[in-house]
Amino acid sequence: MKKYFIKLLLTGINAGYKQLRKRVIFKVSAQRAHDSTIILTRYLEKYGFAIRFAAFLHSIAFKEKPTEVGGAKLTHPLILAAGFVKGEGFRSEGDALTAVYHNKNNIIPGWRIIPTLVGPVEFGSFTRFPRMGNPGTVVWRNIESQSTQNRIGLKNPGAMAAAKFLGGKKEKLPKEFGINIAVSPGIPDVNQQEKEMVESIEFFIDEGVIPTWFTLNLSCPNTEDDPLGHQLEAETRQLCGGFINHLESHNLDVPLWVKISPNLQREQYHMLIRIFDEVGVKAIIATNTLAQPTPDDPTIQAGVGGGELFEEAIMAVAHLRLEKISKGYDIDIVGCGGIVNGLTYRDYRTLDVKAVQYWSAMIYRGPLAAAIIESELPKHEYEFDPIYSESLAKH
Template sequence: MYPFLFRTVLTRMDPETAHHAAMLVIRGLGVRPLAPLVRRFTRPDPSLRTRALGLTFDSPFGVAAGFDKDVTGVAGLGALGFGHVEVGTLTAIPQDGNPRPRLFRLVRDRAVINRMGFNNRGAAAAAERLRTARRRATRPVVGVNIGKSRVVDVAEATADYVTSTRLLAPLADYLVVNVSSPNTPGLRGLQAVETLRPLLEAVRDAAGATPLLVKIAPDLADDEIEAVARLAVDVGLAGIVATNTTISRDALVTDAAVVADAGAGGMSGAPLKERSLAVLRIVRAVVPAEFCVVSAGGVETAADVRERLDAGANLVQGYTGFLYRGPLWARQINRGLAAGR
């Protein structure tokens, strides 16, 4: 049913408009009486319960940041079977993001290009919705992904991140510092070890007891990935999210003119699979066993998730696969994982 709907209806809609429509449905699934009914059909098998970051996840598979930017769909996503939802990216200062269109499908590659630009209503507004989400008796683990406000100069980035941290860390199950989106000018430069250390130390101190992770780009060289991983351990972080979207356009089957028309932005989906898996293995090789590694990028099937877990990931995240697989995606993956145990 969903493949037919995708081919005949959704592909004819602007991708961002389609996403907003989907979020309205997801929000509806998170309220009574629908949520308990949906949950009966999608609840992960108890064998999938996973301990990481000092937390218990109903499933190791969750939603990557970028899907629920403003903490509006947490309950619905949890009802659909995701073990965690990483909301955001959130910024201290509300911002509209980049001009539309800014989201593009590469259907033949099962990929997406986005240059959203951290569009969100700001950390203070998100904090109120997080308070509401935390009051629910049944909810997934909620991570919060924070980034730099566009109007803030890179030289003042640390103070900007700390502002978001103080607002959001007390309400987050875990916190992620995003320094790897390609859609905020100057942001990826913060991944350099000499600039990343003081930023992470300041956010760590502001986050208190909330587990803190850093999200890295797949486009870093292997030695840079190793350096960031070692830094994260040295600073006392709880983990790393690997990886964000890529600026690479290698080995695509989509017509080059279509790709060029989409323009700049980060690409997610199937083409990122091999590099994301390679980055996971690089990180896992240089961090201690107790250090949490969250793998994201190119994950679409239960076999993909199992491959990441076998390669050392504690948790796995997806986003683009939701577009191509539909609302029962988490259920499909959870059932596949449970069947393979």
């Protein structure tokens, strides 16, 4: 009975959101819709009744589906990907810390209400120092293919201010969340990168903000760096090894996940999974967005997510999955890219992916996207399908 009620409710919410999308959200530019969402989130987060309503919606829309992936225990296998709850940009660490100390503003809108509503969320990316991100229009959408495109450029308050802000709210932090740390853009020296990465982790640990998992983002396509440079053998080994050593030095049993790019060569995926296995990374998030020319200026690139990313991302998962089996690596793969409905989710499940991340689905399916997608998954026992996997990896 309850099952049918939930199905009916999700169908109603889905239909309502479709109307809202058509009549309001898609009537304005993607940029304006994005900015308004942040303002609305920040506004709602001030009110206890909004948080309670989010918790109520969660309790009726989401069926608990306990999932163990990459050394983390989750209540649900669909995780909101990094970039949704990431915080404001600041010009300097001083400005960001002033905002935290004076409690002037909620510098990470969504930190409370979004996990209350959707369950597992990956916060960030946070870099060692604050970033203002790129100027001008930085978000686009392609409604037909259910895609997003962004060149936000790692706008964030910096790891120190983010840690102090979240540290001041420890008792209200969600019971499951990830923290995504991105390598500092514009720093060619890998030793300096490692130092800044370790400092970033240390801020969170110092503040007692201990996530369910950490993610190291090696793959942001929207900064001054070429993300491929961070995914070379020596650099990957040093950064991931350094991250894990640092967690171990604190006796912290928090797993490290690493987020990688789509569109790499097969050999590069093989090399990456080998190194991750060697140093003890627990899960690979495949993938981040794919750099493509922007609709406004073809000389500028921005990361595509959603429908147009699906093929590249799932191909990456297939390469990793086959290599994992052939070499016996003990590492999970978290699919990410173009999961916007039950069928796209099913395709990842067929590659034996236990958990996935989504971002664009929040735009196309609404804030309860994870519950709706889960409810659309064709009922079936999902087992690894090697033929499907081989056929994807042939491309």
